[in-house]
Amino acid sequence: MKILTADQIKKCDSATIENGISSINLMEKAANACVDWIQVNFKQAKRFLIFCGQGNNGGDGLAIARLLYEKGFDVEVFIEKNQMKFSADAEINFKRLKLIKGIDINNFSDVLIVNNEKSVIVDALFGYGLNRELSNDFKNLIEKLNQIPVPKISIDIPTGLYADKINEEESAIFKADFTLTFQFYKRSFLHPETGKFCGKIEVLDIDLNSKFIDEVKTDYFVIDGSLIRKIYKPREDFSNKGSFGKSILIGGSYGKIGAVLMSTLSALRTGSGLTFTMAPECGNLILQSQVPEAMFIGVGEKYVDDIEVQEKAVYGIGPGLGKEKQTQKALFDFLKSYQNPMILDADALNILAESQNLNLIPKNSVITPHPLEFERLFGKTQNSFDRIELAKEKAEELQIFIVLKDHHTAVITPERKVYYNITGNSGMAKGGSGDVLTGILTSLISQKYDIEKACLFGVWLHGKAGDLAAAEFSEESMLPTDLINKIGEVFQNLS
Numbered sequence: 093m094k095i096l097t098a099d100q101i102k103k104c105d106s107a108t109i110e111n112g113i114s115s116i117n118l119m120e121k122a123a124n125a126c127v128d129w130i131q132v133n134f135k136q137a138k139r140f141l142i143f144c145g146q147g148n149n150g151g152d153g154l155a156i157a158r159l160l161y162e163k164g165f166d167v168e169v170f171i172e173k174n175q176m177k178f179s180a181d182a183e184i185n186f187k188r189l190k191l192i193k194g195i196d197i198n199n200f201s202d203v204l205i206v207n208n209e210k211s212v213i214v215d216a217l218f219g220y221g222l223n224r225e226l227s228n229d230f231k232n233l234i235e236k237l238n239q240i241p242v243p244k245i246s247i248d249i250p251t252g253l254y255a256d257k258i259n260e261e262e263s264a265i266f267k268a269d270f271t272l273t274f275q276f277y278k279r280s281f282l283h284p285e286t287g288k289f290c291g292k293i294e295v296l297d298i299d300l301n302s303k304f305i306d307e308v309k310t311d312y313f314v315i316d317g318s319l320i321r322k323i324y325k326p327r328e329d330f331s332n333k334g335s336f337g338k339s340i341l342i343g344g345s346y347g348k349i350g351a352v353l354m355s356t357l358s359a360l361r362t363g364s365g366l367t368f369t370m371a372p373e374c375g376n377l378i379l380q381s382q383v384p385e386a387m388f389i390g391v392g393e394k395y396v397d398d399i400e401v402q403e404k405a406v407y408g409i410g411p412g413l414g415k416e417k418q419t420q421k422a423l424f425d426f427l428k429s430y431q432n433p434m435i436l437d438a439d440a441l442n443i444l445a446e447s448q449n450l451n452l453i454p455k456n457s458v459i460t461p462h463p464l465e466f467e468r469l470f471g472k473t474q475n476s477f478d479r480i481e482l483a484k485e486k487a488e489e490l491q492i493f494i495v496l497k498d499h500h501t502a503v504i505t506p507e508r509k510v511y512y513n514i515t516g517n518s519g520m521a522k523g524g525s526g527d528v529l530t531g532i533l534t535s536l537i538s539q540k541y542d543i544e545k546a547c548l549f550g551v552w553l554h555g556k557a558g559d560l561a562a563a564e565f566s567e568e569s570m571l572p573t574d575l576i577n578k579i580g581e582v583f584q585n586l587s
């Protein structure tokens with residue numbers, strides 16, 4: 093799914109209106125989509141307190157108020173009565189609303205004397221039209237609303253957030269439990285500093301102009317199920333183990349054998365035909381007994397001191413590797429003699445960061461840093477939006493894929509495209525989850541998935557398996573090894 097800027101969404105709305113539907117009917121459609129969702133998800137609610145601005149986001153709120161009232165809910169509307177300069181469509185909806193006797197229209201300042209029991213607050217103050225920080229009056233209102241302990245729904249965007257950039261300050265942003273957004277994810281939903289205000293996101297389809305959406309140029313995308321279904325390649329019947337590639341996982345050191353073990357197991361569970369673990373001898377017994385399907389290649393006693401070059405293999409290097417001098421030398425010697433794309437993670441990245449010898453990374457390789465590893469490699473940035481911009485520069489300069497791990501992991505391609513992943517959960521915030529991803533990516537690339545597609549499929553699959561593990565064991569209790577055991581279920585659901 094494409095992600096558009098506020099400007100592009102406005103153009104998309106206009107293209108939709110030019111091609112048939114009137115703007116007031118489009119607003120009605122948007123409002124109906126919200127009300128349909130609210131009816132299903134807030135059956136028990138008694139009363140909706142709907143806060144409406146003066147632009148089209150407010151217009152949505154006024155229409156939602158009328159439609160909810162018609163469905164039998166109690167509704168109270170809050171507006172700025174002293175300064176009514178509605179947009180054309182909001183004005184029409186305000187007039188329609190005034191004809192209904194049962195809806196109280198209050199001033200923003202009346203909010204404290206409202207009976208809030210069994211109420212739901214709906215925020216339709218500002219949407220993607222926000223183009224400057226809020227005035228103090230709005231800041232005060234939002235701070236007040238944020239304190240009221242009732243469920244909160246934002247229409248299109250939590251008020252105070254921009255669609256596509258970071259705020260100067262976080263103090264005055266509506267804190268939603270649910271955001272009902274139209275047609276597209278907005279970039280701000282996907283970054284930690286801003287996304288935490290959105291709650292659960294529901295993307296409602298309001299049939300915006302598909303030709304415009306197909307043709308509009310953007311660098312930003314969300315990885316969704318339909319994209320994955322196009323990428324996924326079912327296994328051929330007429331095949332053998334040689335058909336599904338050779339994955340070599342390199343890592344482990346005394347006390348950190350589990351990391352490379354989990355990568356190995358993940359590579360197998362993702363379908364690798366032949367799987368090897370290159371690790372120090374101290375891991376031999378553990379690996380052979382825990383993962384008998386994998387072959388062990390001993391390289392060193394307590395840490396990796398050599399890396400063997402093998403033909404026609406895909407290497408995933410780093411989990412549990414450590415940074416011993418000999419290990420560093422082994423990595424550099426290997427990178428100097430081997431030029432095929434590989435996956436570099438964890439300590440392999442930390443070693444490279446310390447040497448700043450990033451040009452040794454073969455073209456089209458995949459690196460999988462978490463934000464701190466990214467900073468070690470490429471330097472500090474002010475915020476996560478700037479981090480993505482720096483990642484775009486570096487992916488292009490080094491001609492590599494950067495899988496920037498986070499709550500919404502981003503895959504950044506050498507062509508500067510950015511794909512955000514929306515599967516996964518905080519149960520994955522445990523040591524070991526990253527090692528699993530390295531195994532998955534190594535396995536997909538060894539099975540000859542195109543590298544960009546492998547990255548998109550890999551991060552999605554990793555998160556999806558994490559979601560299944562959380563559903564069974566809870567986010568608190570699920571382990572990275574539970575996630576590995578759910579990879580199969582994700583494939584079953586795909587085929």
Ligand SMILES: NC(=O)C1=CN([C@@H]2O[C@H](COP(=O)(O)OP(=O)(O)OC[C@H]3O[C@@H](n4cnc5c(N)ncnc54)[C@H](O)[C@@H]3O)[C@@H](O)[C@H]2O)[C@@H](O)CC1
Pocket residue numbers: 102105106115118119122145146147148149150152179217218219220221222223224225226227247248249274
């Ligand atoms: N026909 C359409 O264009 C549709 C628009 N929709 C709704 O319309 C919204 C966008 O509407 P608008 O473009 O009217 O914008 P908003 O309703 O988000 O904002 C209203 C206006 O407020 C002004 N403003 C911006 N920042 C401000 C600030 N800090 N303090 C005071 N005023 C400020 C701007 O001039 C802006 O246009 C979407 O988020 C969505 O909810 C939906 O109804 C779907 C169809």
Ligand SMILES: Nc1ncnc2c1ncn2[C@@H]1O[C@H](COP(=O)(O)OP(=O)(O)O)[C@@H](O)[C@H]1O
Pocket residue numbers: 438461462497498499500501515516517518519520521522523524525526527529554
């Ligand atoms: N809160 C979260 N929501 C979704 N995914 C998460 C969350 N926390 C961690 N993850 C995922 O778990 C993995 C953690 O990787 P990393 O930090 O390298 O851990 P490790 O120490 O196991 O290598 C990443 O793929 C990341 O996207």
Ligand SMILES: [K+]
Pocket residue numbers: 149215216217218219246247248249250251
């Ligand atoms: K809003």
